[in-house]
Amino acid sequence: MQQSNKQVGNQSLLSLELNDLAELLVKHHDLHEGLYNLAFEFQIAVGAIGPSPESVLPGAMIGIKGVGLMKADKEGPQTVDAAKVNPVKKISRKK
Numbered sequence: 001m002q003q004s005n006k007q008v009g010n011q012s013l014l015s016l017e018l019n020d021l022a023e024l025l026v027k028h029h030d031l032h033e034g035l036y037n038l039a040f041e042f043q044i045a046v047g048a049i050g051p052s053p054e055s056v057l058p059g060a061m062i063g064i065k066g067v068g069l070m071k072a073d074k075e076g077p078q079t080v081d082a083a084k085v086n087p088v089k090k091i092s093r094k095k
Helices: 018-028
Strands: 001-008 013-015 036-048 058-074
Touching: 001 036, 013 018, 018 058
Parallel strands: none
Antiparallel strands: 001 013, 036 058
């Protein structure tokens, strides 16, 4: 997992690649098998939009409502295999 630290203006931006975010979600939800892709939930609003009341046009605004995982049937370029990134931990018993 590779974290990116970028400078945006005078602020630091810590970011993750999409695969890394999917891997974190697999671990967070304690998934140990299956293929998963990131899924984004969008919220869309429509209405009159413009820089001033005299310049409004029909428009739409899109917001990101959430991010999650969706089970995948086959592996793709952004697919995470839960068995690889979060294998079941074997508990060793002392005798």
